[in-house]
Amino acid sequence: MTLIIACGLKREARIFDRPGRDVFVVIGGGQAAALDRDLDDEAEMFPGIILSCGIAGALAPSLRPGDVVIDGDAVVAERLAEAVPHAHRGGIVGNDAIVATAREKRLLSERTGALAVDMESHVAARVALRKGLPFAALRIISDRAEDDLPPAALVGMRPDGGMALGAVLASLSRAPRQLPPLIRTGRQADQAFRGLETAFEAIIRAGIDRLALPVR
DSSP states (O other): OEEEEEESOHHHHHHHOOTTSSEEEEEOTTOHHHHHHHHHHHHHHSOEEEEEEEEEEEOSTTOOTTOEEEEESHHHHHHHHHHSTTOEESOEEEOSSOOOSHHHHHHHHHHHOOSEEESSHHHHHHHHHHHTOOEEEEEEEEEOTTOOOOHHHHTOBOTTSOBOHHHHHHHHHHOGGGHHHHHHHHHHHHHHHHHHHHHHHHHHHTTGGGOOOOOO
């Protein structure tokens, strides 16, 4: 069955690029409406499993950078968990904007009970429901629940999912004291990307892109 992957960043998409496999990647770049439209178009042409996959922020204080969280339809989520047995099973909530502070994460955790937050899973789940397709989310923790993201980290994504280096440097020049937390954020992100590559390799080896499921 076709695997349609929703992610936010070009760096994530490069991990998923699988020549010769039935895998299609749609990059959101923080633009929920555009992601919804593009996923809908892809699902119309190539109906399959819609998988939200990439890095995420922790809402549960127990989660650390590199931890894997799985959510979604029972059959797909169970297959993902079999491929990544150390993963945490629980809610992944999507949000149109970055949840940047420890306080915001705590409030979102209290309101939803979710383990993690990203910017694509709610869109991917909505499209899957609309199209009657299976949905799951596999996310790797980057920032912890107690972390406040520095301002430079909030302007680092372009609408195409690339890195807005100029905006990051401009923010850093205006507030140089954010350099230490920005370095911490970068290191945690690197750890998350390594974990993402490992987890994605595992689910591909397990044949998630060949899983035969009926449409809903």
